[in-house]
Structure formats: C-alpha cells, structure tokens
Amino acid sequence: MVDSLLGWTSTHPAWAVLVVALVAFLESLVIVGFFVPGWLLLLGLGTLVGAGHLPFWPIVWAAYVGAVLGEAVGFWLGHHHSQRIQNSRFFAGHQPLLKQAEALFIRYGVLSLLVGRFVGPIRAVLPFVAGLLQFPWRFYWPTNLLGGLLWAPAYLLPGIAVGASLNLPLASLWPLAFHLALVAALLWAARQLWSLRRAAAAAVIALATGLLLLLPVLPWWQVLLDVLKAIGTVIGKG
Known part of the structure; x- marks a missing residue:
C-alpha cells in the first residue's frame, strides 16, 4: 500500500499536498494514528521532495497543517468525548499507554506535548490526555502550533536527505x-x-x-x- 501511494503521488504531484496533509492528519489522530504507517509514508514523501519530484515548502506546510488539525481533533475528543474513547476496545488493551501519557502530561505539562510529538506511539495520545484533563484551549493552541512547526520539517528531513543524496x-x-x-x-x-x-x-x-x-x-x-x-x-x- 505504501509503495502504491508513493508511486501514485510521484506521478500526480498536483495531489501531493493533499496526500501529505491527510497522512499527517491521520498519523496525529488518537487511535487512528496507531494504524497508519505515517512515519514510513512521510519518509517516502520526503524522499520524493529530496529527489526533486515534489516542492519543499508546500509539502512542509501541508504536513504542518495536517498534524496541527489531527492533534487538535484529538484534544477536542479528550475534552468532550473522553469516556467514550477511554472505554473503546482499543484503549481496553492499551491502558498502560494511556496511564503513561497521563503521567507524562501531569509531570511535564506543555513540554510533554512538544517533545511527545517525536515519541512513537505516545504522540497521538498526549493531546487526547491533555483534553481529558481539561487543559485550557487558550494554552493548548499556541503549544500545538509551535510543536507543528518543529515536527513537520523534522519528520520530512530524513526522507529529504535520502532523496537529495x-x-x-x-x-x-x-x-x-x-x-x-x-x-x-x-x-x-x-x-x-x-x-x-x-x-x-x-x-x-x-x-x-x-x-x-x-x-x-x-x-x-x-x-x-x-x-x-x-x-x-x-x-x-x-
């Protein structure tokens, strides 16, 4: 599936921005992010950027917007639908991960949201936990926007390095x-x-x-x- 999507994107560059935004959105969304090979797709898309098949800045901004919106949706779900999601079949089998995310957020607050974006499976859970714990929106949005600025180029950079080499x-x-x-x-x-x-x-x-x-x-x-x-x-x- 990954190879097919990358191949299709390389031959349809006009759709690349939408594809990147969608991948970043799904990869950042609570629960859904566990089933989307986002890091692999972004690595491949970054390689296409490095090889000159896709433009750099539109792809980076697409990844940024997708990730910010994905984490914002997770935060909103934590604020308004925490019980339903916590009782889902997925979290029934991943309680340690949820507890770990809660402990990290309680201990490090905003810093956990910034650094947690780069930590594998926990990155999509932390915004949900922040919402669950009723972290104020007025503090969450600046953190989310700043974290996205760090995350988008960092996640694409390894692939860009491969493509450029x-x-x-x-x-x-x-x-x-x-x-x-x-x-x-x-x-x-x-x-x-x-x-x-x-x-x-x-x-x-x-x-x-x-x-x-x-x-x-x-x-x-x-x-x-x-x-x-x-x-x-x-x-x-x-």
Whole structure:
C-alpha cells in the first residue's frame, strides 16, 4: 500500500499536498494514528521532495497543517468525548499507554506535548490526555502550533536527505550512513537504559556525543557537507 501511494503521488504531484496533509492528519489522530504507517509514508514523501519530484515548502506546510488539525481533533475528543474513547476496545488493551501519557502530561505539562510529538506511539495520545484533563484551549493552541512547526520539517528531513543524496556516489555514503546509524542506535539504547541505570545511560550518551564530535576529522565529513548542500538546494528550489 505504501509503495502504491508513493508511486501514485510521484506521478500526480498536483495531489501531493493533499496526500501529505491527510497522512499527517491521520498519523496525529488518537487511535487512528496507531494504524497508519505515517512515519514510513512521510519518509517516502520526503524522499520524493529530496529527489526533486515534489516542492519543499508546500509539502512542509501541508504536513504542518495536517498534524496541527489531527492533534487538535484529538484534544477536542479528550475534552468532550473522553469516556467514550477511554472505554473503546482499543484503549481496553492499551491502558498502560494511556496511564503513561497521563503521567507524562501531569509531570511535564506543555513540554510533554512538544517533545511527545517525536515519541512513537505516545504522540497521538498526549493531546487526547491533555483534553481529558481539561487543559485550557487558550494554552493548548499556541503549544500545538509551535510543536507543528518543529515536527513537520523534522519528520520530512530524513526522507529529504535520502532523496537529495541519490545523485551522490553510493560508495561514499555508506561509511557516513553507518556512522550516523551507530549514533542513533546509541541514543536509542540510552533512552531504554535511562529508567533502569542512569549512569550507564549517561555513558552511552557521552559515547554518542563523542562520535558526533568526531565527524569533522573523519574522511566522510566532506560527504556530509555534500548531503547538506544538496538539501539546501532542495529547500532553495522549494
């Protein structure tokens, strides 16, 4: 399904903005977001942007509008239909996730809504929980609008980097890709360790930071600059 949608979008670029907005909306909507492979679709759509098949700015704004509206609907459902959704078959089997979202929001408030957008399955639940706990609309809207500005380009950027790199020699990209994948894996491991052994997690974070700081003296630093230059060209044309 993902391949078919991406293939159709690449041959019908006039519909791309609507497709991106719809994907971002559904991916951000409580319950529905669990069943939509939004991150995979946005990665593929970002690749089409990076390869020059789709314009940058209209796609980013479409993702922004879709995500903001999706989370706003989830927040509204929490305000007005919390009992019905909490008693749904989906949440009957995902009570720990709901409790985790509640604990995060109670502890971190607005910060949980901003950071939570980037945290897998919990991102579509947090706005619903904020509404459930009767968080005021006047505070929610600025948070939602700001969070969307951070989320939309960040979620599309990996795909854009892939698409923009297609014209670069593949052999030169592998060492850089491995290096960055290792850093990402270390950061993921640190996140998993944090609640169990914070000292170990801190050591892993330090190692990942060291690998990132090491980049400028490694041979594939120039490759990274070429990738960044290609991304800049895509944005400039967008």
